[in-house]
Amino acid sequence: MARTQGSHSDITGPRIQTAALRLFAQHGYAAVSMRQIAKEVGVQAGALYNYTPDKQSMLFGLMRGHMQDLLATWRGQDLPVDAMEQLRVFTGFHIRFHLERADAVFIAYMELRNLSPENFTEIETLRGQYEDALEMILKAGVDQGVFHVPDTKIATLAVIAMLNGVNTWYRAGGRLSLDQVEAIYWDMVHKVVAPN
Amino acid sequence: MARTQGSHSDITGPRIQTAALRLFAQHGYAAVSMRQIAKEVGVQAGALYNYTPDKQSMLFGLMRGHMQDLLATWRGQDLPVDAMEQLRVFTGFHIRFHLERADAVFIAYMELRNLSPENFTEIETLRGQYEDALEMILKAGVDQGVFHVPDTKIATLAVIAMLNGVNTWYRAGGRLSLDQVEAIYWDMVHKVVAPN
DNA sequence: GTCTATAGGGGGATAGAC
DNA sequence: GTCTATCCCCCTATAGAC
Incomplete structure (x- = not known):
C-alpha cells in the first residue's frame, strides 16, 4: 500500500478503489472479476496485487x-x-x-x-x-x-x-x-x- | 417444465426451486453455481436444464x-x-x-x-x-x-x-x-x- | 429424465523479467 | 510497480448414451 520508489502507487491506488467501488455497486462483488477492475484502471490484472492481498x-x-x-x-x-x-x-x-x-x-x-x-x-x-x-x-x-x-x-x-x-x-x-x-x-x- | 413420461419431473422441479431459492439468498445469484444447486438437489448439473433453459x-x-x-x-x-x-x-x-x-x-x-x-x-x-x-x-x-x-x-x-x-x-x-x-x-x- | 463427458471460456492468484 | 505468462481451478451449457 505504501509508496515505494518513483512509482505510480499514489495514483493507481485511488483509481483502483474508485473502479472497484463502481463495478461492485453496478454488477455485484461476485460478478466482477479482477480483470475487469484492472481494465477499467488501465493496468494488467497482476498489478492489482501490489495494492491488495486479495x-x-x-x-x-x-x-x-x-x-x-x-x-x-x-x-x-x-x-x-x-x-x-x-x-x-x-x-x-x-x-x-x-x-x-x-x-x-x-x-x-x-x-x-x-x-x-x-x-x-x-x-x-x-x-x-x-x-x-x-x-x-x-x-x-x-x-x-x-x-x-x-x-x-x-x-x-x-x-x-x-x-x-x-x-x-x-x-x-x-x-x-x-x-x-x-x-x-x-x-x-x-x-x-x-x-x- | 411439463411432466413427461413416468419421470421424477414433478418432484425434482420443486426441489430445484427450493434449493436455488435458499442458495441464492444465502450466497447471492452470481456466487452460486449450477453444480451447487444440483448437488443440493441430488442430481447432476446437466439435469437442471430439463427444468430451466438457463x-x-x-x-x-x-x-x-x-x-x-x-x-x-x-x-x-x-x-x-x-x-x-x-x-x-x-x-x-x-x-x-x-x-x-x-x-x-x-x-x-x-x-x-x-x-x-x-x-x-x-x-x-x-x-x-x-x-x-x-x-x-x-x-x-x-x-x-x-x-x-x-x-x-x-x-x-x-x-x-x-x-x-x-x-x-x-x-x-x-x-x-x-x-x-x-x-x-x-x-x-x-x-x-x-x-x- | 438423468447420466457422463466435454466444449469453450473465465476465474483468482503467483512467478519472474524489466 | 507493472508486465507477460501461466498454474490450476471452476464455470455454463450442450451432446449423446441409457
Missing part, C-alpha cells in the same frame, strides 16, 4: 472506509441541545451523506454476505455504532418527554430504514429538490416519534 | 413467482371500508407475508441487477402494482381527511421501506413476539400518516 480485502476496505467516514463525519457535526433539533439534524445529515455516496451505501448493504466472518463482524460493529448515535437521540427525547416511541431500538431501525429508502428512488433533477426531500422526510420522521 | 431464467422465475404471490395474496384480503383500518390491515399483512418468505424477499431486492433488462422491467412493474395498492389507501385517507402526508408517493415508499426493515432484524424466538412487532410498527405507521 479481492476480499478490496471489498472489506471499501466497506470499512465508508462506515468509518460515516461515523467520523457524524461525530464532527455540531449538535443542538434539544432532542427534537438533534433528530432534525440527523435526518438531514443521513439523507445527504447517503445520497452523495450511493455506490458505497449500496455495497455496504448488499455485499455483507460476501464478507468473511471476521470482516462481517467488524462492519456490523461500525453499523451498530451509527445506530447507537440515533438511539441516544431518541432515548434523550423520550426522557425529556418530547418523544413517544414504543421501543427505541425498533424506532431507530425503522427511521434508518425509512431514510435509506431515499437512495432507491431519488435522482438529481427529478420531481423533487433535495430540500423538498429533506422537508418531506422530516415531516414523517418527526411524526414517528411524536406523542400519540 | 440460470437467468431460474432467478427470474423465483422473483416473478414471489411478486405474483404477493400481489395475489394481497388482492385476496378482505378489506374494511375505513382507510385507517385498511392501512392497519396492510401493515400487518406486509410484515407477516414478508417474514414468512425471507429468502424470496431478500432475492427480490438484492438480485435486481442480475436480471436481464426485459426481466427487470417485468419485476419492477409487479413491484409498482404492489406499491400502488398502498398508495391508493393513503390517497383515500387523505381525501377523507383522516390522513395527512406531504406526498403520497413518497409516503408509500417510506412506509414500505420501514416495514421491510423488519426482515433484517426479526428472528423467531427473539425479544419480541410477532404480535408485539406488529403493534409497534402499527403505532409508527399510523403516526406517519397522522395529521400534524
Whole structure:
C-alpha cells in the first residue's frame, strides 16, 4: 500500500478503489472479476496485487472506509441541545451523506454476505455504532418527554430504514429538490416519534 | 417444465426451486453455481436444464413467482371500508407475508441487477402494482381527511421501506413476539400518516 | 429424465523479467 | 510497480448414451 520508489502507487491506488467501488455497486462483488477492475484502471490484472492481498480485502476496505467516514463525519457535526433539533439534524445529515455516496451505501448493504466472518463482524460493529448515535437521540427525547416511541431500538431501525429508502428512488433533477426531500422526510420522521 | 413420461419431473422441479431459492439468498445469484444447486438437489448439473433453459431464467422465475404471490395474496384480503383500518390491515399483512418468505424477499431486492433488462422491467412493474395498492389507501385517507402526508408517493415508499426493515432484524424466538412487532410498527405507521 | 463427458471460456492468484 | 505468462481451478451449457 505504501509508496515505494518513483512509482505510480499514489495514483493507481485511488483509481483502483474508485473502479472497484463502481463495478461492485453496478454488477455485484461476485460478478466482477479482477480483470475487469484492472481494465477499467488501465493496468494488467497482476498489478492489482501490489495494492491488495486479495479481492476480499478490496471489498472489506471499501466497506470499512465508508462506515468509518460515516461515523467520523457524524461525530464532527455540531449538535443542538434539544432532542427534537438533534433528530432534525440527523435526518438531514443521513439523507445527504447517503445520497452523495450511493455506490458505497449500496455495497455496504448488499455485499455483507460476501464478507468473511471476521470482516462481517467488524462492519456490523461500525453499523451498530451509527445506530447507537440515533438511539441516544431518541432515548434523550423520550426522557425529556418530547418523544413517544414504543421501543427505541425498533424506532431507530425503522427511521434508518425509512431514510435509506431515499437512495432507491431519488435522482438529481427529478420531481423533487433535495430540500423538498429533506422537508418531506422530516415531516414523517418527526411524526414517528411524536406523542400519540 | 411439463411432466413427461413416468419421470421424477414433478418432484425434482420443486426441489430445484427450493434449493436455488435458499442458495441464492444465502450466497447471492452470481456466487452460486449450477453444480451447487444440483448437488443440493441430488442430481447432476446437466439435469437442471430439463427444468430451466438457463440460470437467468431460474432467478427470474423465483422473483416473478414471489411478486405474483404477493400481489395475489394481497388482492385476496378482505378489506374494511375505513382507510385507517385498511392501512392497519396492510401493515400487518406486509410484515407477516414478508417474514414468512425471507429468502424470496431478500432475492427480490438484492438480485435486481442480475436480471436481464426485459426481466427487470417485468419485476419492477409487479413491484409498482404492489406499491400502488398502498398508495391508493393513503390517497383515500387523505381525501377523507383522516390522513395527512406531504406526498403520497413518497409516503408509500417510506412506509414500505420501514416495514421491510423488519426482515433484517426479526428472528423467531427473539425479544419480541410477532404480535408485539406488529403493534409497534402499527403505532409508527399510523403516526406517519397522522395529521400534524 | 438423468447420466457422463466435454466444449469453450473465465476465474483468482503467483512467478519472474524489466 | 507493472508486465507477460501461466498454474490450476471452476464455470455454463450442450451432446449423446441409457
